[in-house]
Amino acid sequence: MPLRRAAAAVLSILLASSRAQANALRLSLEAREAELRSEREVRASECAARAAVQARLDASEEKHQRLQETFASLSREALDANTAHLVRLAEQVMRRAQEGSQAELDRRARAVEEMVRPVKESLGRVDEKIGKLEKAGDVTAARLAEQVRALAVQEEKLRGETARLATALRAPAQRGRWGETQLRRTLELAGLRAHVDFDEQPVAQLADGVLRPDVAVRLPGEKTVLLDSKVPLEAYLKAIEAPEADREPHLQAHAAQLRAHIDALSRKQYWEAFAGSPEMAVLFLPSDGLLSAALEVDPALHEDAFARRIVLATPSTLLALLLTIAHVWKQESIASNAREIANEGRELHKRIADLSRHLAKLGRALESALKTYNGAVGVVRQPPLAGRAPFRGAEGERRRRPARGPRRDRGPPQATPPTRRRIPVRRRELTHSD
Secondary structure, three states, X not given: OHHHHHHHHHHHHHHHHHHHHHHHHHHHHHHHHHHHHHHHHHHHHHHHHHHHHHXXXXXXXXXXXXXXXHHHHHHHHHHHHHHHHHHHHHHHHHHHHHHHHHHHHHHHHHHHHHHHHHHHHHHHHHHHHHHHHHHHHHHHHHHHHHHHHHHHHHHHHHHHHHHHHHHHHOOHHHHHHHHHHHHHHHHHHOOOOEOOOEEEOOOEEEOOEEEOOOEEEEEOOOEEEEEEEOOOOHHHHHHHHOOOOOHHHHHHHHHXXXXXXXXXXXXXXXXXXXXXXXXXXXXXXXXXXXXXXXXXXXXXXXXXXXXXXEEEEOHHHHHHHHHHHHHHHHHHHHHHHHHHHHHHHHHHHHHHHHHHHHHHHHHHHHHHHHHHHHXXXXXXXXXXXXXXXXXXXXXXXXXXXXXXXXXXOOOOOOOOOOOOOOOOOOOOOOOOOO
């Protein structure tokens, strides 16, 4: 029973709440229906207003169309009128501009003509000068042709002389003489003098033969640098005359010839035969091209020559070596002169010291002599010699002499000591010639 009552109570409560919710829903539904009716009324009014506005828009569109047509017709009329007026104004302006421009063109043409007149005259003078130059050019061309012909003749002579020189240099004796001449000129260019700074063809006698280098250059301290001239020219001339493709074998042969000269000179060992010579010899090539051509195909030639105590030299490198030797000789001469000046200075100082000692001794001797002299004079002037009357010869002579007053004893005369005069020693600057 209690459960039923409780369930009935719950059901009654739920029923009451459902009724309350239904009433609330009914009220909200009625409110929504009222809003829908008001919205329908508003939409109806809006439709009516829209229809009125559409009617007004249609009326204004018709008015606008009519206004456009009217404005278009008025614009066409105004444009036609303005165009005609502008055309007339443009024709007038163009006419006036043409008249003014024609006058301006005439004025400018006259100004340009005035400006161009000096140029025209200058061009006329230039034409005259060009004509003269053309005439002179013809003469110059003739002279130039003559000079070219003379140059061609000289070139032909030079070619012949060159061919004869090349033929002559192919002979070993002529090549050797040319190398020796080049070596002598290089020595003279460096300022060295024959038989003073260098000797030509010195001879060293050995047990197994005679050694004779081309030049022996003297160095300070009894030293000597030995030079020998070699001219490996045959293969080099063939390489020059050969085409580029066939030049390599001739250059190889030229390098082999130069290497053979190095080996031969190294075997002679000049430094053992000449005292004071460094353990090396200089192999002189009279042309830089001979060495550069050999080094082109055999770059190790210099190192191999150094290993054999041979120095390869051309006129340029030998000149640098000889200038260094000349400078060494100059420094040696300066040092020798300085030593001579120092010796002369020491000797002069010794002599001046000796002179000073002698002058001091002479001063002491003069002082001693002066003292001795003064003592002797004092002895002579002392009594009784000083108070005695002088000797008289006759009585008459005594009478003729006037009487003298009492004689005052002045004492013995004193000798004036000699003044010491300092002997001036003129100092002289020591020069390089002393």
